[in-house]
Amino acid sequence: MTTAIKQAEKTESIIKAESLDVYYDQFHALKNINLNMKKNTVTALIGPSGCGKSTFLRTLNRMNDLVDGFRAEGNIWIDNYNIYDPKTDVVKLRRDVGMVFQRPNPFPMSIYDNVAYGPRIHGITKKKVLDEIVEKSLRQAALWDDVKDRLNSSAMGMSGGQQQRLVIARVLAIEPGVILMDEPASALDPISTSKIEELILELKEKFTIVIVTHSMQQAARVSDDTAFFLNGEVIEYGNTNDIFTRPEKQATEDYISGRFG
Numbered sequence: 001m002t003t004a005i006k007q008a009e010k011t012e013s014i015i016k017a018e019s020l021d022v023y024y025d026q027f028h029a030l031k032n033i034n035l036n037m038k039k040n041t042v043t044a045l046i047g048p049s050g051c052g053k054s055t056f057l058r059t060l061n062r063m064n065d066l067v068d069g070f071r072a073e074g075n076i077w078i079d080n081y082n083i084y085d086p087k088t089d090v091v092k093l094r095r096d097v098g099m100v101f102q103r104p105n106p107f108p109m110s111i112y113d114n115v116a117y118g119p120r121i122h123g124i125t126k127k128k129v130l131d132e133i134v135e136k137s138l139r140q141a142a143l144w145d146d147v148k149d150r151l152n153s154s155a156m157g158m159s160g161g162q163q164q165r166l167v168i169a170r171v172l173a174i175e176p177g178v179i180l181m182d183e184p185a186s187a188l189d190p191i192s193t194s195k196i197e198e199l200i201l202e203l204k205e206k207f208t209i210v211i212v213t214h215s216m217q218q219a220a221r222v223s224d225d226t227a228f229f230l231n232g233e234v235i236e237y238g239n240t241n242d243i244f245t246r247p248e249k250q251a252t253e254d255y256i257s258g259r260f261g
């Protein structure tokens with residue numbers, strides 16, 4: 001394969017929102033969103049509270065379907081399929097598009113069983129295969145060395161930062177292409193936060209990541225592209241370095257310099 005082709009593959013867009021409008025009953029929560037995210041990149045969604053970041057993130061694996069009064073118009077393409085097509089297999093979508101929440105939410109079971117949970121649900125029963133998946137996922141989540149001698153201990157005995165990396169390992173075990181993260185480090189101490197940030201940078205080699213964050217420093221450290229949301233609209237979207245050093249819109253500049261939000 002030539003370098004040019006590899007490069008083209010790397011920059012191919014994997015997530016595309018086209019004229020997306022979202023409503024909660026009469027409330028117009030997202031207005032004409034158009035974003036085009038490339039494979040193996042990290043996109044940060046920033047903006048003040050209530051501007052629609054989480055709503056947008058949750059439309060990417062149809063988590064909002066469960067919310068009363070939710071309605072989406074427009075299209076979201078992930079890996080060339082329209083996820084709002086009525087024929088979409090939502091179970092498969094959620095396997096392809098994993099999600100990590102603000103508070104670590106390990107299941108009350110062993111470390112091993114947390115990671116093996118998804119593969120088991122998807123029909124994998126052979127111990128040897130599960131062992132391999134568990135080890136690989138824990139290694140990818142930079143947790144293997146911490147826990148390899150206590151795989152059968154309860155996940156509830158881990159620190160908050162370890163629990164969040166375990167949750168990431170649980171997501172990785174089902175081999176998604178895309179990982180959504182909703183403020184994944186906001187409940188963690190600074191050391192655990194920097195471990196999660198390092199992990200994000202490693203994971204983007206294999207996955208495409210979309211992260212909601214309230215930390216401008218975090219967005220600047222981990223993301224390639226940034227979308228600035230305000231009142232349900234994307235005000236500015238582009239290369240993170242450009243957005244942070246020479247934003248085109250006054251509102252973006254005001255937000256990133258801490259003048260509101």
Ligand SMILES: Nc1ncnc2c1ncn2[C@@H]1O[C@H](COP(=O)(O)OP(=O)(O)OP(=O)(O)O)[C@@H](O)[C@H]1O
Nearest residue numbers: 024027029047048049050051052053054055056067
């Ligand atoms: N289930 C819901 N029903 C009705 N309105 C909702 C619902 N979820 C969110 N909203 C509204 O949609 C708007 C966007 O909310 P959203 O949670 O997406 O914002 P956000 O930018 O992620 O905020 P934060 O940074 O505080 O998490 C807000 O006005 C919120 O009140």
